[in-house]
Amino acid sequence: MKILFGITLFCYFISMVKYFSYLAVRKRMLFIIATASITAGFVFHTALLVARSMETGHGPYTTTFEYYAFFSWATVLVYLIAEIRYKIKDLGSFVIPIAFISLAYSFSLSRYVSTTVPIVQFWLTIHRTLSFIGYATLALTFGAGIMYIIQESQLKSRHLGTFYYRLPSLEILDEINKKAVDIGFPLITLGFISGIIWAWQRDGYFSLDFKRTLLMIITWSIYGTLFFGRIMAGWRGKRAARFVVYGFMVVIIAYIVHIY
Amino acid sequence: MNLIILGVNHKTAPVEIREKLAFSEKHFEETFNALHDYPELKEKVILSTCNRVEIYARVGNIDDGIKRLKDFIYRYHNINKGELEKFFYTYFTEDAVEHLFKVSSSLDSMVIGEPQILGQVKDAYTLAKECRATGLILNQLFEKAFSVAKKVRNETRIAESAVSVSYAAVELAKKIFGDIDGKVIMIIGVGEMSELAAKHLISSGAKGILVSNRTFDRAIELARDLKGSAIRFDSIEDELVRTDIVISSTGAPHFIIKKDMVERVIHKRRNKPIFFIDIAVPRDVEPAINTIENVFLYDIDDLQNVVDANIKEREKESQKAMEIIKKEVGQFLNWLDGLEIVPTIAALREKAEAIRLKELEEAFSKLGTVSDKERIVIDNLTSAIINKLLHEPTVNLKKQIESTDGHWYIKVVRHLFNLE
Numbered sequence: 001m002k003i004l005f006g007i008t009l010f011c012y013f014i015s016m017v018k019y020f021s022y023l024a025v026r027k028r029m030l031f032i033i034a035t036a037s038i039t040a041g042f043v044f045h046t047a048l049l050v051a052r053s054m055e056t057g058h059g060p061y062t063t064t065f066e067y068y069a070f071f072s073w074a075t076v077l078v079y080l081i082a083e084i085r086y087k088i089k090d091l092g093s094f095v096i097p098i099a100f101i102s103l104a105y106s107f108s109l110s111r112y113v114s115t116t117v118p119i120v121q122f123w124l125t126i127h128r129t130l131s132f133i134g135y136a137t138l139a140l141t142f143g144a145g146i147m148y149i150i151q152e153s154q155l156k157s158r159h160l161g162t163f164y165y166r167l168p169s170l171e172i173l174d175e176i177n178k179k180a181v182d183i184g185f186p187l188i189t190l191g192f193i194s195g196i197i198w199a200w201q202r203d204g205y206f207s208l209d210f211k212r213t214l215l216m217i218i219t220w221s222i223y224g225t226l227f228f229g230r231i232m233a234g235w236r237g238k239r240a241a242r243f244v245v246y247g248f249m250v251v252i253i254a255y256i257v258h259i260y
Numbered sequence: 261m262n263l264i265i266l267g268v269n270h271k272t273a274p275v276e277i278r279e280k281l282a283f284s285e286k287h288f289e290e291t292f293n294a295l296h297d298y299p300e301l302k303e304k305v306i307l308s309t310c311n312r313v314e315i316y317a318r319v320g321n322i323d324d325g326i327k328r329l330k331d332f333i334y335r336y337h338n339i340n341k342g343e344l345e346k347f348f349y350t351y352f353t354e355d356a357v358e359h360l361f362k363v364s365s366s367l368d369s370m371v372i373g374e375p376q377i378l379g380q381v382k383d384a385y386t387l388a389k390e391c392r393a394t395g396l397i398l399n400q401l402f403e404k405a406f407s408v409a410k411k412v413r414n415e416t417r418i419a420e421s422a423v424s425v426s427y428a429a430v431e432l433a434k435k436i437f438g439d440i441d442g443k444v445i446m447i448i449g450v451g452e453m454s455e456l457a458a459k460h461l462i463s464s465g466a467k468g469i470l471v472s473n474r475t476f477d478r479a480i481e482l483a484r485d486l487k488g489s490a491i492r493f494d495s496i497e498d499e500l501v502r503t504d505i506v507i508s509s510t511g512a513p514h515f516i517i518k519k520d521m522v523e524r525v526i527h528k529r530r531n532k533p534i535f536f537i538d539i540a541v542p543r544d545v546e547p548a549i550n551t552i553e554n555v556f557l558y559d560i561d562d563l564q565n566v567v568d569a570n571i572k573e574r575e576k577e578s579q580k581a582m583e584i585i586k587k588e589v590g591q592f593l594n595w596l597d598g599l600e601i602v603p604t605i606a607a608l609r610e611k612a613e614a615i616r617l618k619e620l621e622e623a624f625s626k627l628g629t630v631s632d633k634e635r636i637v638i639d640n641l642t643s644a645i646i647n648k649l650l651h652e653p654t655v656n657l658k659k660q661i662e663s664t665d666g667h668w669y670i671k672v673v674r675h676l677f678n679l680e
Contacts, residue, residue, distance in 0.1 A: 026417065151435070155432070155556055156550065159565065164435065164569075165417075165421065169438035170435065170437075170533065171439070172438045234530030236531050236532075237531065237554050238554070
C-alpha cells in the first residue's frame, strides 16, 4: 500500500510540475505528459482507496488520513471530467496543486485503522461520497474562479500580460462556475440529507450537531447563496468567481480550525 | 557549387531605393532572358515585393557571382555602378539558406508572422521555374523553404495574435465572450474603421447587426450592406440591452454613451457582459464605464497597446521559430553535401590513381628490365595499397554525410587532399 501511495503521489507531483511548465512555455508535449501522469495517478489512487477499504472493511472516510486521501481523489475525478468536457488546458495548474497538497498532507498523517466499525454503512457511504464530491467540485470552481479573476483583471486593466494569452475566455470560466454550482448544490444538499438520515438511524432520534456539521453547513450555504444568487439576482462573472474563491478559503479555514 | 543572395529590404533601404530596384511581374520573361546572358549564374530566382528585392542564385564562385548579380541589376535598371552599393546585403551558402527560410517563414518581415510573404515567395519561385531559371538545387531549396514555413506556422504561435487594430478587437471579444457566434453588434457612427471591425466580427460568426448614425439614411445604407438593421440614434439605450459588442466611431464632440446609461443597461441585461470598442477621437464612450462590472471598454489607444503587446509576443515566438530553422538548415546542407560526396570520392580516387601511375612509371624506368609477370605483380601491389588505404575513409565519408555536421567532412577531405 505504501508503494501504491508513493506512486500516486509521484504521478500527481509530475503532473503538477508539467502543468506549471506548460503554463510557462507552451509545449504540447508538457501538457500530454501532465495529463497522462494525472490519469495514471488517478488509477493508482483508486486502487489505493480500494485496497484501504478492503483492509478496513468500509469506505475511506473515517479517519483524517482517509479524509484527505479521499478529498484528493474526488478533486482529481472532478478535474478529469472538467478537462474532458471543457478542454481547458491550463485548468490543471490551478486545480491539481490542491489535490497534490491534500494527498501529500495525508501522507504525514497516521494511518491507523479506526476500531469503531461504523454502523448503518449504506447511508454513511452515500453521505460521505456525495459530500466529498461536493467539496471537490468547490475546489475545481475555486481553480476556475482564480483563473476568471486573473483574466478579468487583465482585460479590465487593458495591459495584457502572459496570462491573457494563456487563459481561456471569461465566458467559459463563468460557465464552469455555473455548471459546478448546478451540480455541486444538489450533491451537497443530498449529502446533507443522507447525513441526517444516517445520524437518525444510528441514534434512533433526530439530532443536528452543529459543531460536527459546521463544514457541511458552510459549504451548503456557499453553494446555496451562489445558486440562488445566479438565478434571482443575476450574479455571474467576477462576483460569482470571487464568491467561490473566498468561500472555498473559508471552508479550508473552518476545516483547519475544526480539527485543531 | 555555391548559393548566394543579393538584395535590399525594408531594413536596409528606404522605399525610394526599393522601388528603383523592383522587378515587375509583368516583364518577368524579359527579366529572365536578360539574366540568361550571365552563364555564371547557373540557377536563379527573383523575389520582388514592396518590402524586399532579392536575387537567389547558384554560382561556381561566390565573389564572381555577386559581381555578376550587381552588374545585372545595374544594367537592367540603368543605375550607375556603386551608387546603391551601401544598401545591398549578401548571403552565402549556409547563411543564404537560413535567410530564405527566415523570409518564407515571415521572420524577416516588417510585421513578423504576416501571412502574405509565403505566397509571394511561392509566386517568385513559380515564375523562375516557368522560365527554366531553376534547377535541382534551387528547386529543392525552395520546396524545403515552403515546408519549413509551414512547420514554423504550425509549431509556434508566430501568427496567432492580431497585429491590426480591428483584428485585435475581434480577439478581445473572443477572450470575453468565448464565441462570437450569435452575438449582436451595434455600430454607432458609420466610418471606415468601424465597418472593417464589424466585418471581421461578422466573419467570426456575429449574427445581429444594428447600425446607428446621426443621419439615418447612412445608417440604412450600411445596414443594407452588412445585412443588418438600422436603428434611430435616440433608441440606442433600448437597443443596448440586447447588444453584446458596441463599435463606436462618431464625430461627436461629447460622450454618447454615459456611465449612468450603461449602469441601467447592464442591470436590464442581468449582468451579461458588454464590450465597448471606442475608436472615435474625441471619444464617444465615457471612460468611467470600465469600472462597472461585466463592462469592458477599449479605446483606440488601448487597442494599439494590445497590438504592441501582440507584436512583442510574436517576437518571443520568433526565437522558437529560429530553432526550427537552424535544424532545417543543417538538414538541407547535408542534402547539398550528399550531392557533393560522389564527386569528392571520385576526385580522391582519381588523384590517388594519377599519383600511382606516375610513381609506377618512374619505378619501372629505374628498374630497367622487368618481366611481364613482375610488372603485373608490382602493378597489382600498388593498386591494392591504394584501395585498402582509401576503403575506410570512403565508407566513413558516406556514413558521416547522414549526420548533422556531415558537410564538414566533405570540406575537410577536399581541403586535406587539395581536391578542386
